[in-house]
Amino acid sequence: MANDRWTPDLTSHVYVYLQVVHHIAEQIRTGRLAAGARLPAERDLAEQYGVAVNTVRRAVRELRDQGLVLTVPIKGTFVRPERPSGVEPEEAEPDS
Numbered sequence: 270m271a272n273d274r275w276t277p278d279l280t281s282h283v284y285v286y287l288q289v290v291h292h293i294a295e296q297i298r299t300g301r302l303a304a305g306a307r308l309p310a311e312r313d314l315a316e317q318y319g320v321a322v323n324t325v326r327r328a329v330r331e332l333r334d335q336g337l338v339l340t341v342p343i344k345g346t347f348v349r350p351e352r353p354s355g356v357e358p359e360e361a362e363p364d365s
Contacts, residue, residue, distance in 0.1 A: 276319050289318055289328040290335075297337050297348055304350040308338065 277288040296302045
């Protein structure tokens with residue numbers, strides 16, 4: 270992502286944070302950001318996209334809500350590994 274020069278369209282009717290979400294989500298879907306890849310720090314993402322840190326925070330929160338990334342305190346935000354289809358986390362292993 271460091272060499273990516275994409276910037277949000279400030280004239281668009283779509284909120285800037287959602288434009289950032291769509292861009293990062295597309296990178297995940299195309300495999301440019303692989304499962305387990307660490308996203309840059311929020312400040313670095315904000316600088317990269319030319320937006321405020323709070324805009325990036327809102328975008329990362331939305332990506333978490335969509336299940337595309339997970340945030341580990343102190344470690345960072347990572348692209349979530351794909352689950353096998355049809356397996357929900359609660360169903361993964363029954364209690365004995």
